[in-house]
Amino acid sequence: MAERGGPWDRPLVADVQTVMWKELVELRQGAGRGRFASGLSQTLVSIGVFGILLPYNFGKEWVTSPSALLFWAWVPMLLISTVVAQSFAGERERHTLESLLATRLPDRAIYLGKVGAAVAYGWATSLAALLLGLVTTNLRFRGDGLLLYSPDMAISIVLLTLLISLLAAAVGVLVSLRASTVRQAQQTLSLASLVLVFGSMYGLRALPIDWEALAAHMSGGAVPSLGVLVALGTLLALDTALLAVGLMRFRRARLITD
Numbered sequence: 443m444a445e446r447g448g449p450w451d452r453p454l455v456a457d458v459q460t461v462m463w464k465e466l467v468e469l470r471q472g473a474g475r476g477r478f479a480s481g482l483s484q485t486l487v488s489i490g491v492f493g494i495l496l497p498y499n500f501g502k503e504w505v506t507s508p509s510a511l512l513f514w515a516w517v518p519m520l521l522i523s524t525v526v527a528q529s530f531a532g533e534r535e536r537h538t539l540e541s542l543l544a545t546r547l548p549d550r551a552i553y554l555g556k557v558g559a560a561v562a563y564g565w566a567t568s569l570a571a572l573l574l575g576l577v578t579t580n581l582r583f584r585g586d587g588l589l590l591y592s593p594d595m596a597i598s599i600v601l602l603t604l605l606i607s608l609l610a611a612a613v614g615v616l617v618s619l620r621a622s623t624v625r626q627a628q629q630t631l632s633l634a635s636l637v638l639v640f641g642s643m644y645g646l647r648a649l650p651i652d653w654e655a656l657a658a659h660m661s662g663g664a665v666p667s668l669g670v671l672v673a674l675g676t677l678l679a680l681d682t683a684l685l686a687v688g689l690m691r692f693r694r695a696r697l698i699t700d
Contacts, residue, residue, distance in 0.1 A: 457547050461555020462562065469525060469563060484524075488567055492517055493574025498582060505579050505589045511670075514599045517571065518564035518607040523635055525563060526614030527627035529556045530697075535624055543694045553615070553692040557685070560611035561604075568603040598670050605677040612684035619692060 470485075497504040504510065533539035542552065580589050591599065614631055621627035 454548065454551055457551030458555045458558060461547065461552055462559040465529070465556060465559030466562065469559070485563075485567060488521055489571045489574060492568075492571035494578050497575035497578040502579065502583060502586075502589060504575055505591055508595070510591070511595060511598055511602065514568065514572070515602055515606055518568045518603050519610040519635065521567050522560050522564040522607060522610040522614060523631050526560045526611055527618050527621070527624050527631055529560065529615050530618040531621040531624045531627045532618075534622065539697065543697060549692055549694055550689060552694075553688055554685075556615050557608070557611045557688070560614060561607045564607035564610060565604050568607070569600070572599060572603075594670075598674075601674055602670075602677075605674060605681060608681040609677060609684065612681060612688055616684070616688050616691065619688070619697075 500507075530539065533542060547555075576590065583589060590596075613634070614627075617630050617634075618624075618627045621630065
């Protein structure tokens with residue numbers, strides 16, 4: 443099927459929105475065996491864990507500690523990894539991939555719609571948990587005045603969760619694109635997540651300076667500091683590269699013949 447117009451023409455945007463809506467509806471309904479067994483309920487559980495349980499246990503540090511920036515870097519990745527393996531591998535197992543590929547939708551719309559739905563889920567859930575965490579912390583310490591993230595921390599968390607969501611979605615869709623089963627995609631993503639998490643933990647411990655002090659230095663100022671801006675810029679470049687790779691690798695003709 444021939445691709446239409448420029449990279450962001452109006453018909454393409456509408457087609458991307460169509461695929462995103464389909465994905466989000468299936469996510470909410472828990473479509474398919476093993477696909478988020480009860481979509482909406484598990485989303486609420488995730489919000490409850492990151493928005494009530496953890497903030498209540500951490501106390502004021504949930505809002506005041508600079509390490510919050512490092513914590514929120516992992517939340518969208520953990521959320522998205524539970525659902526993104528289903529993006530193409532799940533369609534294969536449900537025997538709906540052929541129907542999707544037979545539609546008039548261009549290749550770019552299918553791929554970007556899959557990625558966009560995962561990003562929307564991960565980012566929206568992270569922000570909901572972030573706001574609920576503020577409410578939880580303030581209710582627990584209601585006699586100590588209003589507790590809020592500093593402006594620079596709030597801006598950094600919002601941007602960081604967006605870019606990490608895009609990173610996790612782009613990687614996850616690429617893995618699912620080539621995985622023959624959902625289990626295979628989940629195993630690959632789980633292994634990658636473990637490598638990233640433990641690699642980061644040991645990497646921080648190996649630093650010659652305290653990582654809390656490093657986080658505090660990175661998050662200082664009225665706007666995201668130079669260190670945070672460099673990290674965000676690096677993530678943006680990586681996200682752009684992964685999206686370009688995904689757009690090049692996704693070809694319906696190749697999937698049909700697989």
